[in-house]
Amino acid sequence: MTLSRVNENGLVLLGCGKMGSAMLQGWLAQGLNANSVTVIDPHPSQWVQGLVQQGLHLNEPLPTTPAICIIAVKPQMMGDALPALRALGNGTTVFLSIAAGTSIGAFADALGDQSPIIRAMPNTPAAVGQGITALIGNAHINDADMQMGEALLSAVGQTVRLASEDQMDAVTAVSGSGPAYVFHLIETLAAAGVAQGLPKDMALQLAKATVAGAGALAQAADEDPTQLRINVTSPNGTTAAALEVLMNETDGFPALLNRAVTAAADRSRELGKE
Numbered sequence: 676m677t678l679s680r681v682n683e684n685g686l687v688l689l690g691c692g693k694m695g696s697a698m699l700q701g702w703l704a705q706g707l708n709a710n711s712v713t714v715i716d717p718h719p720s721q722w723v724q725g726l727v728q729q730g731l732h733l734n735e736p737l738p739t740t741p742a743i744c745i746i747a748v749k750p751q752m753m754g755d756a757l758p759a760l761r762a763l764g765n766g767t768t769v770f771l772s773i774a775a776g777t778s779i780g781a782f783a784d785a786l787g788d789q790s791p792i793i794r795a796m797p798n799t800p801a802a803v804g805q806g807i808t809a810l811i812g813n814a815h816i817n818d819a820d821m822q823m824g825e826a827l828l829s830a831v832g833q834t835v836r837l838a839s840e841d842q843m844d845a846v847t848a849v850s851g852s853g854p855a856y857v858f859h860l861i862e863t864l865a866a867a868g869v870a871q872g873l874p875k876d877m878a879l880q881l882a883k884a885t886v887a888g889a890g891a892l893a894q895a896a897d898e899d900p901t902q903l904r905i906n907v908t909s910p911n912g913t914t915a916a917a918l919e920v921l922m923n924e925t926d927g928f929p930a931l932l933n934r935a936v937t938a939a940a941d942r943s944r945e946l947g948k949e
């Protein structure tokens with residue numbers, strides 16, 4: 676990937692918690708120079724503090740015109756955090772926010788209405804290079820800016836471009852929050868295995884490997900997930916017995932997941948108004 680503009684002009688990372696760290700780890704592995712990075716975070720982790728030895732700038736004054744400034748603080752912290760970035764607004768520095776809910780319009784209000792701004796929604800599998808990020812830019816983002824944002828995000832997984840910012844609430848509810856649903860599936864599948872008499876460690880190993888393997892197969896196979904499900908299901912067999920419960924129209928997976936995703940999308944819309 677092309678990181679030359681970022682290496683030459685610098686990257687500012689505001690907020691280096693779970694998502695900020697996951698992405699920074701991926702970028703450094705892909706050739707971003709630590710001495711091109713300025714991290715602003717009031718309580719940096721041991722890992723980030725360790726990167727100072729490699730030249731990373733931690734809580735130092737901002738460079739004058741960094742190529743890109745990544746905003747990775749909680750939506751509720753924006754009011755406190757954004758004033759520190761105002762000097763970079765209305766110029767060539769691209770702002771890239773990964774915050775749930777906060778709109779491009781809110782960033783333009785805080786940073787300057789001529790600022791190039793990308794809004795993105797990654798997810799935590801970025802920590803192992805298997806994330807997926809949806810992104811969209813405002814009218815001040817040119818092709819080169821978008822390619823730079825996309826190059827950074829594709830260092831930690833797949834990327835998709837959105838046609839409209841409205842889609843971001845649904846993306847947040849499906850892939851942003853989605854890893855938590857899958858981790859809960861692992862937890863509950865393992866617990867159900869324990870209830871059927873398996874030792875806890877073995878049940879967790881079986882559940883993790885099943886979810887990881889099914890995910891890998893869903894990505895690699897030519898068949899769609901419906902066909903892959905059918906491939907597991909012998910007529911009148913064990914899977915059919917389980918799917919009769921899970922695919923129940925009133926209280927099965929479809930109704931349950933639809934309610935969960937709707938709640939997440941609604942919360943994303945609310946965060947945009949807070």
Ligand SMILES: NC(=O)c1ccc[n+]([C@@H]2O[C@H](COP(=O)([O-])OP(=O)(O)OC[C@H]3O[C@@H](n4cnc5c(N)ncnc54)[C@H](OP(=O)(O)O)[C@@H]3O)[C@@H](O)[C@H]2O)c1
Pocket residue numbers: 689690691692693694695715716717718747748749750752755756773774775796797798799851852
């Ligand atoms: N986690 C996810 O799965 C995920 C996925 C997609 C998008 N996001 C978005 O990513 C953003 C960060 O989420 P996260 O889960 O990484 O949260 P997090 O772990 O809490 O990270 C946020 C970091 O920002 C720091 N911070 C607080 N105030 C700051 C300020 N004024 N200036 C600079 N840094 C400040 C926090 O420090 P303290 O801890 O000391 O307050 C923390 O280290 C959120 O907007 C969230 O919507 C998260």
